[in-house]
Amino acid sequence: MRPLLRLKGVEAGYGPARVLNGVSFDVGVGEVVALMGRNGMGKTTLVRSILGLAPWVRGRVLFETRELRGQPTYRIARAGIGLVPEGRQTFPNLTVRENLTATASPGRSGKDPWTVERVLAMFPQLAARMRAMANTLSGGEQQMLAIGRALMTNPALLILDEATEGLSPALRQEIWACLATLQARGQSILLIDKHVAPIRRIADRIVILEKGRVAWRGTAEGLTDDVLDRTLGV
Numbered sequence: 001m002r003p004l005l006r007l008k009g010v011e012a013g014y015g016p017a018r019v020l021n022g023v024s025f026d027v028g029v030g031e032v033v034a035l036m037g038r039n040g041m042g043k044t045t046l047v048r049s050i051l052g053l054a055p056w057v058r059g060r061v062l063f064e065t066r067e068l069r070g071q072p073t074y075r076i077a078r079a080g081i082g083l084v085p086e087g088r089q090t091f092p093n094l095t096v097r098e099n100l101t102a103t104a105s106p107g108r109s110g111k112d113p114w115t116v117e118r119v120l121a122m123f124p125q126l127a128a129r130m131r132a133m134a135n136t137l138s139g140g141e142q143q144m145l146a147i148g149r150a151l152m153t154n155p156a157l158l159i160l161d162e163a164t165e166g167l168s169p170a171l172r173q174e175i176w177a178c179l180a181t182l183q184a185r186g187q188s189i190l191l192i193d194k195h196v197a198p199i200r201r202i203a204d205r206i207v208i209l210e211k212g213r214v215a216w217r218g219t220a221e222g223l224t225d226d227v228l229d230r231t232l233g234v
């Protein structure tokens, strides 16, 4: 598997507080890697470390062969990383259409780029809301918008931080179906989520963080009840 993102001994934190204690794993081209862990274990801090949003980072964050560490976030995004942030964070006072187009970019892949029309084909509910301000959308609609906005940057790597959090089971199902479609198209994905059953179905590999370290890594078959109990308490 050709690596797309390589994390090597990543340490990060907030001021004197160290949150990541040397995290290493790869996401290969076309791979779906799930990152799991209880609240406060450093998953979002790892996402911030990749995107240049953490106050300090040590170690290596390689995207293809480029070192991302120390680069500004806009350049990291332009290099081909699309983020669906924790809490969605759509632009509240922009319309749905503006949210989709504000950060859109053709990306580098060249083939089959995402367009507004293709996002609406994936999330038909958004079609009727194109002129609505994002802050008037339901939680589920905002989540779809956040995913659509990230796809419109045509990212080589899509990162989703708790994209199914706070959604009804039906809406969660819709997000998982979307991710399966993206996976079938060969989209590389780093997925942070707490729902074990869909992760087992979709993830090529699973990494579990505990106190800023990789506590376990493997495939769905290896993710036994014992591992879940030990690392996630579920």
Ligand SMILES: Nc1ncnc2c1ncn2[C@@H]1O[C@H](COP(=O)(O)OP(=O)(O)O)[C@@H](O)[C@H]1O
Pocket: 014, 017, 019, 037, 038, 039, 040, 041, 042, 043, 044, 045, 046
């Ligand atoms: N902006 C911040 N300033 C200080 N500490 C933070 C900040 N964000 C998160 N932390 C702390 O870093 C640790 C990891 O948080 P986080 O990366 O958000 O975990 P997770 O995403 O796994 O729930 C927690 O102890 C949290 O309190």
Ligand SMILES: [Mg+2]
Pocket: 043, 044, 045, 086, 161, 162
């Ligand atoms: Mg988090």
